[in-house]
Amino acid sequence: MKIVSMDTFLVPPRWLFLRIRTDEGVTGWGEPVVEGRAETVRAAVAELSDYLIGEDPLRIEDHWQVLTKGGFYRGGPVLSSAVAGIDQALWDIAGKVAGLPAHQLLGGPVRERVRMYAWIGGDRPAEVAELAAAQIEAGFTAVKMNGSGELTPIDTPARTREVVARVAAVREAIGDEHDLVVDFHGRMSTAMARRLLPLLEPYLPLFVEEAVLPEHSPNLAALAASTSIPLATGERLYSRWDFRDVLPTGIAVAQPDVSHAGGISEVRRIAAMAEAYDVAMAPHCPLGPISLAASLQLAFAIPNFLIQEQSVGIHYNQGNDVLDHLLDPAPLTFAGGHAQRTTRPGLGIELDERAVERAAELGHRWRGPIWRHPDGSFAEW
Structure with missing residues (x-):
C-alpha cells in the first residue's frame, strides 16, 4: 500500500482538514491546524508531503520520526500541528486496514465511555450561571468557563471580586454534584x-486551566504549593520534551492537543509520562470533528484520562458546527455527558467528502482577536 495523494481543505469556521488517499482505496482523515495560522500549517503539510507520497502509510512511527526530525529544525506549533494531522490520518488508515478502531491498536479500551465537558460563555464571560444550568439540564456533568476577560498584571480588587462572583454563581447554579x-x-x-486562586478555593473547581502563560511554567511549582486547586496546563506545549519540565512542578492535569502536540502517537507518549507523575489527562480540543474523534480514540486507551473537552455549539462555530460534515453524527453524539465507545474502524467517523469540499470553496481567514488594556497596551487573549 502506498500514499498517492494528500489534500487539505480550509473548512469554516477555523479548521483545516487533511485527506490522505492510498493506491488501495483506503482514505484517512486528519486535522492539522493552528487556530489563526491555518494557511501556514497547510504549507507545512504540503512540504511534508514531498516525503510521504509513495510511502507505506502503515509505517506510522517511522514517519513520525522522519517528519519531526528529518528537517533538522524541530518543534514549534506549526510543524508539530502539521505532523499531528498527518499522524491522525495515518492512524485512521491503519484502523480501516485492520478493521479496528484506533484505540484497539493502541492496546485496547480501558473504559467504555468518556466523560465530556461543555463550554459556557464566551471570551468575556457574563451571564454564565444560566448557561451552566442549561448544560447540566442537557446532561453534562461538568462545564468550563473563561474566568475573566483581560486582566492587568495586578488588577483591582473590583476585577478580582468580579471573577470570584462569576465562579460562585456557576457553582451555585450547578450544585456540588457537578464539576x-x-x-x-x-x-x-x-x-x-x-x-x-486562594479566593476560588471555596468553590472547588475540578481544575484551573492556564493560570499563567506557558513561558512562565517555571512558576507553576510555587503556584501549586500555594493553592489546593488542581492546576492544568499544556494546550500550548507541543511534545513530550515540552512536558518534561512541566510535569514535575505539581500540576494535576496535562492538556496536550492531539492536533497540536504531534498527533495520536505523541499524545499517547505524553500520557504515559504524565502517569509517572500522577498527573491526569484532559486533552485540549476546541476544534472540529476529526480532532475530537482522534481525542476520543486516545481517551478510550489511556488509563490516566480525566475528562475531554469538546466544542459542539461553542461560540466560534456559528454557521458551521462540529457535526455538520459527518455522514453519521452518532460517534460524536453524547448521552448523559459521555461519549460511548465506538467499534467503527480508524478514528470512528465518516466524513461527507462533498460537504467538506463545498465548505472549502468558502474557506476562511480566521484570526484570534487582539485585545488591549485601557492604556492601549497589548492584553492577553
Missing part, C-alpha cells in the same frame, strides 16, 4: 494568580 473548570487562558500574571 466546574475555570480557564484563564494565560491572562493572569503569576502575582495575580497568587492573589486570585
Whole structure:
C-alpha cells in the first residue's frame, strides 16, 4: 500500500482538514491546524508531503520520526500541528486496514465511555450561571468557563471580586454534584494568580486551566504549593520534551492537543509520562470533528484520562458546527455527558467528502482577536 495523494481543505469556521488517499482505496482523515495560522500549517503539510507520497502509510512511527526530525529544525506549533494531522490520518488508515478502531491498536479500551465537558460563555464571560444550568439540564456533568476577560498584571480588587462572583454563581447554579473548570487562558500574571486562586478555593473547581502563560511554567511549582486547586496546563506545549519540565512542578492535569502536540502517537507518549507523575489527562480540543474523534480514540486507551473537552455549539462555530460534515453524527453524539465507545474502524467517523469540499470553496481567514488594556497596551487573549 502506498500514499498517492494528500489534500487539505480550509473548512469554516477555523479548521483545516487533511485527506490522505492510498493506491488501495483506503482514505484517512486528519486535522492539522493552528487556530489563526491555518494557511501556514497547510504549507507545512504540503512540504511534508514531498516525503510521504509513495510511502507505506502503515509505517506510522517511522514517519513520525522522519517528519519531526528529518528537517533538522524541530518543534514549534506549526510543524508539530502539521505532523499531528498527518499522524491522525495515518492512524485512521491503519484502523480501516485492520478493521479496528484506533484505540484497539493502541492496546485496547480501558473504559467504555468518556466523560465530556461543555463550554459556557464566551471570551468575556457574563451571564454564565444560566448557561451552566442549561448544560447540566442537557446532561453534562461538568462545564468550563473563561474566568475573566483581560486582566492587568495586578488588577483591582473590583476585577478580582468580579471573577470570584462569576465562579460562585456557576457553582451555585450547578450544585456540588457537578464539576466546574475555570480557564484563564494565560491572562493572569503569576502575582495575580497568587492573589486570585486562594479566593476560588471555596468553590472547588475540578481544575484551573492556564493560570499563567506557558513561558512562565517555571512558576507553576510555587503556584501549586500555594493553592489546593488542581492546576492544568499544556494546550500550548507541543511534545513530550515540552512536558518534561512541566510535569514535575505539581500540576494535576496535562492538556496536550492531539492536533497540536504531534498527533495520536505523541499524545499517547505524553500520557504515559504524565502517569509517572500522577498527573491526569484532559486533552485540549476546541476544534472540529476529526480532532475530537482522534481525542476520543486516545481517551478510550489511556488509563490516566480525566475528562475531554469538546466544542459542539461553542461560540466560534456559528454557521458551521462540529457535526455538520459527518455522514453519521452518532460517534460524536453524547448521552448523559459521555461519549460511548465506538467499534467503527480508524478514528470512528465518516466524513461527507462533498460537504467538506463545498465548505472549502468558502474557506476562511480566521484570526484570534487582539485585545488591549485601557492604556492601549497589548492584553492577553
